[in-house]
Amino acid sequence: MIWNVTSTATMLDYDFMRNAFMAATIVAVVAGLAGYFLVLRGQTFAGHALSHVGFTGATAAILLGVTPLSGLILVTIAGGVGMGLLGDRLQNRDVAIGIVLSLALGLGLLFLHFFVAYATQATALLFGNVLAVDTDTIWVLLGLGIVCVVALAIISRPLLFASLQPELAEAKGVSLRLFSVLFLAIVALATAECVQIVGVLLVFSLMVGPAAAAQQLTSSIAKGLAISVALALAEAWLGITLAFYTDWPTSFWITALSAAIYLAASGVRAGLGRRPVGPMAN
Amino acid sequence: MTSLELDDVTLTLGGRAVLAGVTLAIGAREFVGVLGPNGAGKTTLMRGILGLVPASRGTIRVLGKPAARGNPSVGYMPQTRNAAGALRLSGWDFVARVCDGHRLGLPFLDEAGRREVDWALEMVGGRDLARRPLSELSGGERQRLLLAQALIGRPRLLLLDEPLISLDPHHQRAVVDLVKSLQVELGITVLFSTHELNPLLGAIDRVLYLGRGQAALGTVDEVITGPVLSRLYGSEIDVVHLNGRIFVMSGEHDLERHEHRHDA
Numbered sequence: 001m002i003w004n005v006t007s008t009a010t011m012l013d014y015d016f017m018r019n020a021f022m023a024a025t026i027v028a029v030v031a032g033l034a035g036y037f038l039v040l041r042g043q044t045f046a047g048h049a050l051s052h053v054g055f056t057g058a059t060a061a062i063l064l065g066v067t068p069l070s071g072l073i074l075v076t077i078a079g080g081v082g083m084g085l086l087g088d089r090l091q092n093r094d095v096a097i098g099i100v101l102s103l104a105l106g107l108g109l110l111f112l113h114f115f116v117a118y119a120t121q122a123t124a125l126l127f128g129n130v131l132a133v134d135t136d137t138i139w140v141l142l143g144l145g146i147v148c149v150v151a152l153a154i155i156s157r158p159l160l161f162a163s164l165q166p167e168l169a170e171a172k173g174v175s176l177r178l179f180s181v182l183f184l185a186i187v188a189l190a191t192a193e194c195v196q197i198v199g200v201l202l203v204f205s206l207m208v209g210p211a212a213a214a215q216q217l218t219s220s221i222a223k224g225l226a227i228s229v230a231l232a233l234a235e236a237w238l239g240i241t242l243a244f245y246t247d248w249p250t251s252f253w254i255t256a257l258s259a260a261i262y263l264a265a266s267g268v269r270a271g272l273g274r275r276p277v278g279p280m281a282n
Numbered sequence: 283m284t285s286l287e288l289d290d291v292t293l294t295l296g297g298r299a300v301l302a303g304v305t306l307a308i309g310a311r312e313f314v315g316v317l318g319p320n321g322a323g324k325t326t327l328m329r330g331i332l333g334l335v336p337a338s339r340g341t342i343r344v345l346g347k348p349a350a351r352g353n354p355s356v357g358y359m360p361q362t363r364n365a366a367g368a369l370r371l372s373g374w375d376f377v378a379r380v381c382d383g384h385r386l387g388l389p390f391l392d393e394a395g396r397r398e399v400d401w402a403l404e405m406v407g408g409r410d411l412a413r414r415p416l417s418e419l420s421g422g423e424r425q426r427l428l429l430a431q432a433l434i435g436r437p438r439l440l441l442l443d444e445p446l447i448s449l450d451p452h453h454q455r456a457v458v459d460l461v462k463s464l465q466v467e468l469g470i471t472v473l474f475s476t477h478e479l480n481p482l483l484g485a486i487d488r489v490l491y492l493g494r495g496q497a498a499l500g501t502v503d504e505v506i507t508g509p510v511l512s513r514l515y516g517s518e519i520d521v522v523h524l525n526g527r528i529f530v531m532s533g534e535h536d537l538e539r540h541e542h543r544h545d546a
Contacts, residue, residue, distance in 0.1 A: 040369065154386050161383030164369075164376060167360030168431060171332040173352025173384045219372035219415040221389060269370075 011244050016131050020250070023133040024236035026145045027193045028206070032229030033152055034190035035211030037183065041163045044208045045097075046083055046184060050191045051203040052101040053079040058125050058195070059111035068125060069140060073192045080188030084181030128199030128251045130240060141193055148189050155182055160221065197236065198251045205251075206232060209258030213265035231261055283346060285310050285439050285471035286331065291340035293323065293330045300326040302495035303340070308473070308488075310438075313465050314499075315482040316475035318492035319515065319537065324475040325361055327492065328441045331473075332358055345438060352384060357437030359428045361444045361475075366416060373411035373419065373427050377402055380434040402430040405464060422453040429460070433468075440465070440472045446481055454481045461485070479506065480527045506530070 011017050038047055054076040061071025083090060090097065112122050124132065133141075152159075161169040162179045170176055194203045210231035214224045239254035246253075286308040293301040300323035308314055316324050329335040330342055333351040342349040344356060366376065381395040391399065403409050406426040411419065419427070425445055432440055442461065446454045458474075462485040465472045476482060479489070479502070489505045491498045493514030498505045505511075506528055511519040515532065522529040530537045 040371075153388055157382065157387050157389045158384055160389050161379045164366045164371070164379050165360075165383075165431060168358055168380065169383060171329075171334060171351065171356070171358045171360075172354075172380070215370055219370050219375070219413070221371070221375050 011241065016133075017240070017244060019133050019135060019138060020130045020240050021237065022138050023141055024130055024197055024240055025233065026138070026141045027197045028210075028232035028236040029229055030145045030148045030190045030193050031207045032210050032214075032232035033149060033225060034187050035207040035209075035232070036214060036225050036228040037152070037156075037159060037163065038187060039208060039211040039215055040160070041183070043184075043187075044204070044212075046080075047187055047191055047207045048204050049083070049097060049101055050076045050079050050184075050188050051195055051200040053104045054188075054192060054195060055108040055125060055200045056104045056111070058200075059108040059122075062121060063111045063114055068121065069137065069192065069196070072195055073144070073189065076188035076192050077185050078188075080184035080186075081181050084177065084184040087177060087180055124199070125195065126199045126201050127249065128195065128197050128202060130197045130250050131243070133196060137196065141196060144189050144193055148186050148193070151182070151186050155179060155186075159183055198254055202251050202255055205255040205258035206235065209262050210235060213262045216262075216265040216269045235261065283310055284308065284343075285312065285345055286473075287341075287343040289341050289343070291330070291337045291342055293326050293335055294338045295323075295326050295335065299338075299495050301330075301492070301497065304495075304497045305340075306490070306497060306499045308471060308490075308499070310471055311465070311469050312487045313462065313472045313485060314474065314488050314490050315479065315486040316473050316490045316492065317477070317479055322492040322514075323495075324492060325443055328358070328443055328473065328475070331439075331441060332356060354435045355438045357432035357435065357440040359432040359440075359442045359445060361447070367419075367424055368417055370415040370417050373408065373414055373416065373423075374399060374403070376416055376427055377430045377434065380431045398434060399430075402433040403427075405433055405468075406430045406460060421448055422456065425449065425453075425457060426460070429457075429464075433464070436468075438470050440470055442472065442474045444475055444477070446476050446478065451481070454478075458482055458485050479530070483526070483528065502528070 035047070038044055054072045057071035057075025058068035061068050123129070158169070158174045159179050162174050162176050166176055190207065191203055194206045198206050211228040213231055214228035217227055218224050235254050235257040239250050239257055242248070242253040243250035284307045288304050288306050291301055291304050292299050316327065318324055326335055330337060331344055331349055333349045333353065344353060347353070378391055378395070378399045379389070381391055381398055403412055406429045408426045408430055411423055411427060416424065429445070432442070445457050445461070449457065458481050461472060461474060464470070473490070474482065474486070483502065486502070488500060489502055491505050491511065491514055494516050496514055498510050498514060506521055508519055508521050511521065511530060517532060519537070520531045522531055
């Protein structure tokens with residue numbers, strides 16, 4: 001290894017690198033937690049869909065002269081709440097959903113078209129640009145991240161009940177729709193956060209990859225959440241580090257690590273065969 | 283005390299009266315088999331008792347109180363087997379979700395909650411399922427976890443919606459025996475819906491047979507008869523007794539078998 005203590009110190013000498021690590025840390029924690037519930041509920045596509053819709057919001061915001069992040073947040077939350085309210089009616093509507101998502105990207109393209117000066121923003125929004133995150137954005141990410149984590153903590157118990165045993169939860173007085181809407185609003189915020197790191201097209205890699213790998217590795221919820229966050233952090237940190245030393249895009253490294261870790265986790269699973277994995281939680 | 287009272291109850295689903303003006307009472311510590319063709323309202327009746335489907339006429343009283351959602355004295359094992367079966371979640375964690383699952387907060391259980399989960403698993407003979415992931419369990423094993431979930435909160439009335447579906451006869455018998463022993467040991471009332479009467483023979487106290495909006499409640503000998511079932515099916519039904527088993531026939535068709543295959 002040539003990257004010893006000195007070269008790490010060199011990397012962190014740059015403001016933009018320190019910002020990138022801070023932003024990635026906040027977002028990875030949020031993505032790891034929200035993603036775990038998303039995978040458990042079988043709603044991974046929702047995260048993907050919300051980020052596409054968010055692209056329209058972000059580009060519209062640029063057109064209106066406000067920060068892309070505000071448009072992104074507003075529209076993803078509206079999308080999340082809408083999806084939560086529609087609920088089951090969205091099932092088996094692949095074509096309709098696909099058309100809406102393409103339209104969202106198309107509209108985003110149109111909005112950008114009107115502002116040629118911002119063409120570089122398109123790449124940043126689509127594929128992320130964590131090395132360009134400034135201090136103000138970090139504070140916004142931290143604030144939103146805290147809101148996400150606290151909200152998830154508050155609803156996690158009924159959310160898990162509603163996710164794993166909906167009919168029984170309903171009978172015990174849990175409103176399935178309420179928690180679906182609240183959860184997707186949280187996912188919308190988490191998506192908006194992820195976009196800052198990996199962009200709208202690659203949200204899946206940070207939000208779903210680590211969580212899905214975690215669920216391959218343990219059958220306990222508590223451990224699953226911890227592993228999901230740990231993997232998201234590892235992918236984000238390692239991705240930024242590799243980008244610094246290779247000059248390849250961070251988002252590429254994060255997607256590559258996400259895929260590699262998921263494959264490895266599936267391999268570990270297959271290797272364990274039918275033996276029970278993971279001691280019970282609690 | 284009666285566990286369940288229906289007074290002139292009409293339950294409507296999608297504009298259709300699934301039950302129309304049904305009156306009946308089920309006593310404490312009764313084991314009742316709920317039978318009837320597809321669409322006869324077995325699930326709707328249970329959802330009515332749980333307060334999920336409001337009676338459009340009449341009143342449903344559960345353990346002396348009007349039916350309402352979130353009644354901790356009612357345990358429920360739903361028929362729809364959701365996607366959780368594909369998850370690598372431990373049996374223990376799956377059952378634990380029911381413990382205070384309606385309360386806000388973190389999903390971790392206190393000492394009393396953990397004991398409750400252990401107790402429920404113990405009751406269904408599922409201690410060995412605690413550490414195993416759902417995705418690796420058989421249908422019968424998953425059924426036991428669902429039953430353990432239904433026992434969380436120590437219900438006095440247990441509603442089991444089609445627990446025998448897609449189980450082979452050997453496992454069907456095991457489920458019926460397990461439910462019977464729980465019912466006796468805990469002294470609770472059980473409503474057990476099924477397409478097939480025979481696995482329940484010897485275990486149940488009474489039969490509740492639903493059909494065409496009507497209901498007949500009584501012992502097997504009182505209800506499983508040609509005249510009663512002909513009224514509920516609205517066509518000529520023959521009841522054939524053979525080697526201690528009972529077959530409900532319409533012409534040459536064994537109705538229960540037909541329904542079962544239809545559903546599976």
